[in-house]
Amino acid sequence: MNEALWLLLAALTALLGMAWLALAMPMHWKQVFTHTAVQPSTAILRLLGCLSLLVSACCCVMADSLSMAVLVWLMLLAGAAFMVAMLLARYPTLLRIFWP
Amino acid sequence: MFANFRLAMTWLHTWFGLVLGFILMAAFFFGALSVFDREIDRWAIPETRFAPQHMPSFDAVLKPVYEKLKPHPDDMVATQKRVIGDLPHPDTLTISSLYAYTTHRDPVLTIGAEFDIPNELKDAADEHAHVHGWATIDPRSGEFLSDDKLKIGSNWFYPMHYRLNWSWMLVGYWLVGLAGFIMLVALVTGVIIHRKIFREFFTFRPWKRTQRSALDLHNLTGVVAFPFHFFFAFTGLVIFASWLYFPVGDTLLRPLHKQHEVVEAQRTGLPNEPAGVPAPLASVDAMILEAKRRWAARDMPGEVGLLFINHLGDINGYVSLYRAGSDQVALVGQAIHFKASTGEVLREEPPPSVVGSINEFLTGLHLQHFEHWLLRWLYVLGGLLGCVCIATGFIFFVEKRKRKHAESGSQGSRIVDALAVTTVTGMLIATIGMLVVNRVLPADLVGKGDWEKLAFWGFWLLALLHALWRSAPVAMAARNPAWAEQCRVLAALAFLAVATNWLTTGDHLLKTVFIDTYWPVAGLDLSLLVGALIAAWAGGRLACKSTSFPGMKQEGEAYE
Incomplete structure (x- = not known):
């Protein structure tokens, strides 16, 4: 698989991971689902979030050398967390796609 | 003095952050622009809008160029002050060492040289008995580019990032270093005073009153990009530590440093001093071929990033070729050194030590000469998040105090707010205004670069005066209308920059994106358009909300 695809995958899994970590917080879960869905176990969402971020790191390593991958991953985490926070602030229901 | 540790840290964070925040804002913003400094250069100097070039042939292109290169008039003036007697005519001086540096983003080539001078130096401790020359050339033809044309990206925005373009007594370097x-x-005090780092990790509540939502955004942008903020502040200090903050090799440990140079020369076989015996220069192109062959044999094929010749024309002369670091975090590396007169390999650098590798990684991650466009854009994002963090810090400071100041008649919030307008929207106006002036002034205007610099400071000064002039409402706990007005000016200027680029060069976005794709220009034009839209939107929102002008003691919120 080529480098761009690995990086795309890394970005998507970083976003997914951050979204799950946010949904693990009851306050944000309520923002996204209001009262339409029961929140699954916080531990499961956290575990999924962390795993997804780990997959993102692996994708970064597949795309670049380790020293470069560390930089890309840390910056992707920042971008993904900021994007999730902005979605929560403006369009929280969009985050429903991460827990269909 | 303080009731508890957290309060002490809050004081430190607030007041040091406020005072140095204005400089930090410039460092972050121009740092973000510097990620694409070469691309901004292409936008500002249309005749350099061609594809990046590899290091050209030395024997055919560069050798005649260096024969034409003369000491720079600016450095002649500076050097004259350090020496006894008049300097010889620049045409009579000969080159003792030279360099050429390029990266995967450079269509033009930066070259430079040191010329020996016979004069004695006024200061016995001064060992720089030479004068410098530098130039930018078109590597396809060897033609010199006019010195009048300012590389706005790499020679104005980039130095703004680390020395505020204030060279006098190195004040700019020290201020940015302190910042x-x-x-x-x-960052450390912020972590200490932030009570809910993890619980509020994703929290931004724009619907709450401005003081709260600004603090949310301040915390959010500070925390999510914490590694970026920390490592860039830290590596920025590391880069300047050895020669500016702790120049012990030139001061306290000078004898040791000199001795180290001698030992190093013996160890590496690269002569420290010229022998005084003239010798011709062998084919450098052949050395380049040999270097590339050796890099390929080590399974790291690459191009020459830095070419350096020391003791030129002397039997002790040597040629150093450094591999361009496009595929690594370190800037350049894997150097191979050749004897200049014969072309034989003197030394192939071994991999750096652990400490050397860490240093190369830390400086390389900051200076970013690698080829990784996604990471470049993520760095821009990091820099802009830093700007948002600082700007919301200012807004929080003002919001927290302005009502109290209004009641007591203090002008504190008013002044801070006006300075915040100047540092946020004013800085953007200066930056984009400079680009507009660059496109409007005739290409062959004498001293064009100086006019552009003047325009930059002029726009910024106007923004400051405007922000101060319109600041009276802040003293009554309302909002300064300058925020909205400067946003609108900004939007207009950004549209104008794109339009003038089109009109003066014919490079409109359809052409640079689809027909004759040229991303350096298209990228800047698109960024300007996005910036214009955001500024217009922000200006509209700010103006709209300020219509509900709150009374001094009214509960309504000025920014909301």
Whole structure:
């Protein structure tokens, strides 16, 4: 698989991971689902979030050398967390796609 | 003095952050622009809009170029002050060492040289008995580019990032260094005073009153990009540590440093001093071929990033070729050194030590000469998040105090707010205004670069005066209308920059994106358009909300 695809995958899994970590917080879960869905176990969402971020790191390593991958991953985490926070602030229901 | 540790840290964070925040804002913003400094150069100097070039042939292109290169008039003036007697005519001086540096983003080539001078130096401790020459050339033809044309990206925005373009007594370097150090302090104290780092990790509540939502955004942008903020402030300090903050090799440990140079020369076989015996220069192109062959044999094929010749024309002369670091975090590496007169390999650099590797990684991650466009854009994002963090810090400071100041008649909030307008929207106006002036002034205007610099400071000064002039409502706990007005000016200027680029060069976005794709120009034009839209939207929102002008003691919120 080529480098761009690995990086795309890394970005998507970083976003997914951050979204799950946010949904693990009851306050944000309520923002996204209001009262339409029961929140699954916080531990499961956290575990999924962390795993997804780990997959993102692996994708970064597949795309670049380790020293470069560390930089890309840390910056992707920042971008993904900021994007999730902005979605929560403006369009929280969009985050429903991460827990269909 | 303070009731508890957290309050002490809050004081430190607030006041040091406020005072140095204005400088930090410039460091972050121009740092973000510097990620694409070469691309901004292409936009500002249309005749250099061609594809990046590899290091050209030395024997055919560069050798005649260096024969034409003369000491730079600016450095002649500076050097004259350091020496006894008049300097010889620049045409009579000969080159003792030279360099050429390029990266995967450079269509033009930066070259430079040191010329020996016979004069004695006024200061016995001064060992720089030479004068410098530098130039930018078109590597396809060897033609010199006019010195009048300012590389706005790499020679104006980039130096703004690390020395505020204030060279006198190195004040700019020291101010930015101090601000970088305070950034580290602000990050640590910020973590200490932030009570809910994890619980509020994703929290931004724009619907709450401005004081709260600004603090949310301040915390959010500070926390999510914490590694970026920390490592960039830290590595920025590391880059300048050895020659500016702790120049012990030139001061306290000078004898040891000199001795180290001698030992190093013996160890590496690269002569420290010329022998005084003239010798011709062998084919450098052949050395380049040999270097590339050796890099390929080590399974790291690459191009020459840095070419350096020391003791030119002397039997002790040597040629150093450094591999361009496009595929690594380190800037350049894997150097191979050749004897200049014969072309034989003197030394192939072994991999750096652990400490050397860490140093190369830390400086390389900051200076970013690697080829990784996604990471470049993520760095821009990091820099802009830093700007948002600082700007919301200012807004929080003002919001927290302006009502109290209005009641007591203090002008504190008013002044801070006006300075915040100047540092946020004013800085953007200066930046984009400079680009507009660059496109409007005739290409062959004498001293064009100086006019552009003047325009930059002029726009910024106007923004400051405007922000102060319109600041009276802040003293009554309302909002300064300058925020909205400067946003609108900004939007207009950004549209104008794109339009003038089209009109003066014919490079409109359809052409640079689809027909004759040229991303350096298209990228800047698109960024300007996005910036214009955001500024217009922000200006509209700010103006709309300020219509509900709150009374001094009214509960309504000025920014909401």
